[in-house]
Amino acid sequence: MNTSNTTITNEIKCSICRADIKDRHNVYQSSLKLGIICNLCKQRFSDEDIEMIINIFFAFGEFFGARDRSNFSIEDTILEFAKNLDEGKVNFHSQNVRMWHKVLTHGITPKEFLKELSAFSEQEL
Numbered sequence: 789m790n791t792s793n794t795t796i797t798n799e800i801k802c803s804i805c806r807a808d809i810k811d812r813h814n815v816y817q818s819s820l821k822l823g824i825i826c827n828l829c830k831q832r833f834s835d836e837d838i839e840m841i842i843n844i845f846f847a848f849g850e851f852f853g854a855r856d857r858s859n860f861s862i863e864d865t866i867l868e869f870a871k872n873l874d875e876g877k878v879n880f881h882s883q884n885v886r887m888w889h890k891v892l893t894h895g896i897t898p899k900e901f902l903k904e905l906s907a908f909s910e911q912e913l
């Protein structure tokens with residue numbers, strides 16, 4: 789009756805995008821040892837970003853690209869962030885982390901976001 793215990797699940801999922809990792813020789817382990825990263829994520833994020841992203845998903849759940857990005861607006865997110873800070877509702881750090889969680893769950897990379905952010909700030913000046 790103990791046959792179920794002998795079945796080892798071989799499934800490894802990427803800590804960032806939850807993709808199945810089949811080729812184990814091709815994985816990247818984050819320096820904090822919190823996660824295993826697929827090749828695609830290793831390529832699309834910098835090492836620094838990877839640590840930040842893993843920490844965020846570790847704290848808030850979900851994963852990269854979990855939500856539909858078609859009705860997500862980077863501009864609205866930035867405006868909301870600025871507005872909340874102005875009103876002094878929250879501290880910068882927690883607000884910042886929440887914003888990143890929102891951005892990442894919609895499948896937007898930090899690189900992409902920062903590009904939009906700088907374009908937006910230039911426009912405002």
Ligand SMILES: [Zn+2]
Nearest residue numbers: 802805826829
């Ligand atoms: Zn991945």
